[in-house]
Amino acid sequence: MEAFTTHTGRAVPLRRSDVDTDQIIPSDWLKRIERTGFGAGLFSEWRTDENFVLNNPAYAGASILIAGVDFGTGSSREHAVWALQDYGFRAVISARFADIFRGNALGNGLLPVQLPAQIVESLQTAVEGDPAVEITVDLVAREVRGAGITASFELDDFTRWRLLEGLDDVGLTLRHEEHITAFERTRPAWLPTAG
């Protein structure tokens, strides 16, 4: 996993709530068996509208997405995270994330930053007023800074450490394999198997 410490970049305001993962990456793209190359599919239906914010040249190269509440709802497709990253995003700011999306993002080093709705709104207004303004997402300090705004966000110490180090969950878990083996010996005989 790509480590995340501090990132500074320009941001795109996406003033929509309930952005579901079908919008982030439509199901046609899910037929691919690779992990890469999903950037072209990011918001592909919405990008057919020339007024969609990602089509605004002023936001080209932006690396932070500032979205409405309940971002990443619906399907569990991790392809949504891969698409955001492949397009160039390093962090998404929203007032609330869907649980599965949030887990997928944290597992890939795309930082989901949860901030109060009024701060998200202020950040959106700021980058609408000046698309060139730079925002810093600082995981070390657990702080978002930019456009005259400083806001701290929560992330538990363990998850933060894992992101700062870029550690892969499977490797961490396999350090505790003896616990897994011990647990397996306690499982009741009547539990079903694949057969």
Added chain:
Amino acid sequence: MGRTLAEKVWDAHVVRQAEGEPDLLYIDLHLVHEVTSPQAFEALRLAGRPVRRTDLTVATEDHNVPTTDTLAPIADPVSAAQVEALRKNCAEFGVRLYPMNDPGQGIVHVVGPQLGLSQPGMTIVCGDSHTSTHGAFGALAFGIGTSQVEHVLATQTLPQRRPKTMAVTVEGDLPAGVTAKDLILAIIARIGTGGGAGHVIEYRGAAVRGLSMEGRMTVCNMSIEAGARAGMIAPDETTFAYLAGRERVATGADWDAAVAFWRTLSSDPDAVFDREVVIDATTLTPYVTWGTNPGQAAPLGSPVPTPEDYADPAARASAQRALTYMGLTAGTPLSEVAVDTVFIGSCTNGRLSDLRAAADVLRGRQVAEGVRVLIVPGSMRIKAEAEAEGLDEVFEAAGAQWRSAGCSMCLGMNPDTLAPGERSASTSNRNFEGRQGQGGRTHLVSPQVAAATAVTGRLTAPADL
């Protein structure tokens, strides 16, 4: 202090607990399908890791499979390659697979319960958000991403933060003609698409106890549409009766031991939920969605809502945008909305009782002129059972198309899609923009409403035929 059902199942699966770290949870059953697994198997291959418990891993082909001409090769080369990748991965890693045309094939969330693999008190995961379906048995079942699929394949565990708990108590009985689908749509409309975020919902109360296992699966299936991590219903005699005699369920003394344990799986009377919601079942009527998220639902007897009536600016903007996408005008009676297509199927409503309910409406009636009706059983076994009862003849006599098993038009990864601007009444779970095909417009309904809508060509409850 007492514990909730979710807490009991959680506690029984903690492999390792450490201060400040997520709990490491053991996973009893890992269901796999072709869409969210190829990158996970590839990662195992690159790391030289095996699947730890092939005996707790079951795969099926469902999202991409065509529902017609299933003996022919899959026409879409990208879909075909994905299905082929699953076959190769399952063969290489030793995972049991139910492929297309196998009598055991079907939608992953239909296959688990029908085999008896989904049992009370288990932890069940799948790279699919509708894994919440299996919570109907009192299992803790939730959807995961592909990196987590890899993690479970490699370790049979998942690091997880303990979720909050939420009780949704549905008091009273559902009126005649009101189904499990109407109930869950009403619940989502009430608490919103993010209302369950971070929580496991336990559905309780007389109306929930009164549901069949299939109805309970419909309710739990759409927990994710309320943003919940999972949905659960405490097991009872209805659950045990459903499980008894199924292929992968214990027998004899093992069955007795299992049932004795299952009887302990309910929330203690003094358990405290982080949040509680009470719904009065007796006031419910058939529900239908009007917008582009499952929370945008209303009674079928009501008009399309007026965005200006929403106090919350985000909800107002969302409603306005949804009406534009859906091509609807505020104030129009929902029962006047005409559809082109009716889809009956999916992991939400593709089970035998759903098909029987639809057949009861369609028997002796005709599909309206110009309306395309697809009826897609949730599994090959359900297809065979429906045919043994003659339901296929009822559907075909009415002018509906009887198809083979798969996810089909729920998400349109196979050839079953809506054309731009086409409108459907669909028994599936998501009315997102473009979900059933680019530019398609989806109204979520129960199988009964779907069948009645097929007859009139506009959103209709059976009582109004």
